[in-house]
Amino acid sequence: xxxxxxxxxxxxxxxxxxxxxxxxxxxxxxxxxxxxxxxxxxxxxxxxxxxxxxxxxxxxxxxxxxxxxxxxxxxxxxxxxxxxxxxxxxxxxxxxxxxxxxxxxxxxxxxxxxxxxxxxxxxxxxxxxxxxxxxxxxxxxxxxxxxxxxxxxxxxxxxxxxxxxxxxxxxxxxxxxxxxxxxxxxxxxxxxxxxxxxxxxxxxxxxxx
Amino acid sequence: xxxxxxxxxxxxxxxxxxxxxxxxxxxxxxxxxxxxxxxxxxxxxxxxxxxxxxxxxxxxxxxxxxxxxxxxxxxxxxxxxxxxxxxxxxxxxxxxxxxxxxxxxxxxxxxxxxxxxxxxxxxxxxxxxxxxxxxxxxxxxxxxxxxxxxxxxxxxxxxxxxxxxxxxxxxxxxxxxxxxxxxxxxxxxxxxxxxxxxxxxxxxxxxxx
Numbered sequence: 001x002x003x004x005x006x007x008x009x010x011x012x013x014x015x016x017x018x019x020x021x022x023x024x025x026x027x028x029x030x031x032x033x034x035x036x037x038x039x040x041x042x043x044x045x046x047x048x049x050x051x052x053x054x055x056x057x058x059x060x061x062x063x064x065x066x067x068x069x070x071x072x073x074x075x076x077x078x079x080x081x082x083x084x085x086x087x088x089x090x091x092x093x094x095x096x097x098x099x100x101x102x103x104x105x106x107x108x109x110x111x112x113x114x115x116x117x118x119x120x121x122x123x124x125x126x127x128x129x130x131x132x133x134x135x136x137x138x139x140x141x142x143x144x145x146x147x148x149x150x151x152x153x154x155x156x157x158x159x160x161x162x163x164x165x166x167x168x169x170x171x172x173x174x175x176x177x178x179x180x181x182x183x184x185x186x187x188x189x190x191x192x193x194x195x196x197x198x199x200x201x202x203x204x205x206x207x208x209x
Numbered sequence: 210x211x212x213x214x215x216x217x218x219x220x221x222x223x224x225x226x227x228x229x230x231x232x233x234x235x236x237x238x239x240x241x242x243x244x245x246x247x248x249x250x251x252x253x254x255x256x257x258x259x260x261x262x263x264x265x266x267x268x269x270x271x272x273x274x275x276x277x278x279x280x281x282x283x284x285x286x287x288x289x290x291x292x293x294x295x296x297x298x299x300x301x302x303x304x305x306x307x308x309x310x311x312x313x314x315x316x317x318x319x320x321x322x323x324x325x326x327x328x329x330x331x332x333x334x335x336x337x338x339x340x341x342x343x344x345x346x347x348x349x350x351x352x353x354x355x356x357x358x359x360x361x362x363x364x365x366x367x368x369x370x371x372x373x374x375x376x377x378x379x380x381x382x383x384x385x386x387x388x389x390x391x392x393x394x395x396x397x398x399x400x401x402x403x404x405x406x407x408x409x410x411x412x413x414x415x416x417x418x
Contacts, residue, residue, distance in 0.1 A: 124401070129411055159414040167399040168408050180399055187396030190376040190389055192333070199377050202338055205368040 005198065007034070007099040008188055009091065009117060012181070013110035014125035015155035017137040019171045023125055024104045026178035033182065036099045038091055041067070044082035057087065075105065075112035086113070100185055107158045114164065121188050123181055124165035128172045130156075214407065216243070216308040217397055218300065218326060221390070222319035223334035224364035226346040228380045232334055233313045235387035242391065245308045247300055250276070253291035266296065284314065284321035295322070309394060316367045323373065330397050332390055333374035337381045339365075 012020050028035055041057040043064050052058045064083045067073060076085030086103060094101045113120055127133035133155055137148045162168050167184050171177040188194065221229050237244055250266040252273050261267045273292045276282060285294030295312060303310045322329055336342035342364055346357045371377050376393050380386040397403065
């Protein structure tokens with residue numbers, strides 16, 4: 001069932017501290033898939049041994065702004081004077097190769113992607129409870145109480161946005177959560193709307209009825 | 210994510226010879242689920258050591274016809290003078306207990322169920338090719354060429370009905386197919402429309418927005 005099949009755009013998103021990154025890593029460690037990580041484009045200069053086209057696509061401010069004008073991003077944002085975004089054409093090229101492109105982004109970015117694409121699969125990674133989220137933010141140990149409180153407030157504003165996603169995966173345990181995401185990917189490929197064309201080819205069926 | 214959760218009604222269906230039964234058996238042999246098989250109601254008398262409430266619910270013709278009048282079946286049919294059907298109340302009781310109720314039925318029966326319920330998950334089991342289906346029917350070795358041809362003709366009429374199902378699972382290899390069905394069950398539980406209420410409870414989120 002994988003021959004010449006278009007890949008899926010998987011948007012993993014959720015509040016800060018929920019463990020999107022660890023779920024994504026666990027997902028990539030699993031077998032039986034052809035996942036790739038979407039590479040962002042940025043105007044910030046490369047750091048250390050960062051490689052263009054691997055860590056980021058490094059472009060000039062002019063180039064980035066030209067792409068914005070040409071609607072060339074699934075989502076983009078500006079942070080401390082630099083642009084960051086997900087280039088449409090790069091993602092599209094990977095999807096055409098049959099790769100599942102995983103986008104791990106903030107809630108606001110996911111909402112932008114939602115508006116730009118019809119065939120993304122939107123997964124909201126949720127904490128098992130507010131307390132669990134708070135504990136995770138504390139455990140990072142790098143932030144002030146004030147920053148943690150700000151993140152919690154932001155998370156609470158983002159919780160209700162879950163209803164705009166296709167799936168909600170509670171990150172109770174990282175392997176479970178990644179397992180659920182993998183099940184979602186498999187199920188999405190079996191969805192009739194996605195598989196009917198191949199099925200038609202396999203069986204030579206006429207759906208003119 | 211399983212506490213007090215309503216089970217799913219999984220309708221496994223497809224043309225005769227496609228291997229619905231073997232996929233269902235492989236599915237039940239897998240771990241990590243709470244699947245039950247829906248028990249049919251029939252007016253035919255018990256055979257051998259068949260047990261009422263285990264193999265079938267054995268009822269009188271009058272009882273069955275009363276249930277038909279009261280819209281008490283998800284689907285029913287008459288075969289050689291006997292009624293067979295899936296009783297709504299029994300299925301509903303199992304779903305409420307959080308069990309996934311698997312219904313393995315013919316295409317016409319599945320279409321009846323589709324009309325009677327909103328929350329079923331409809332999976333069309335498809336052969337990998339027409340030739341493969343033909344070979345499987347031949348391999349049974351119990352039927353005349355004429356019967357096999359009739360089954361093939363019926364299958365060809367049923368192929369296009371796949372577009373009325375939620376998912377198409379090609380039975381290329383039985384473990385693969387059962388694995389895909391299990392992924393579908395897991396993904397369906399994570400669907401926002403199904404999981405949002407529990408999510409709301411977990412996080413105390415107000416979705417009035």
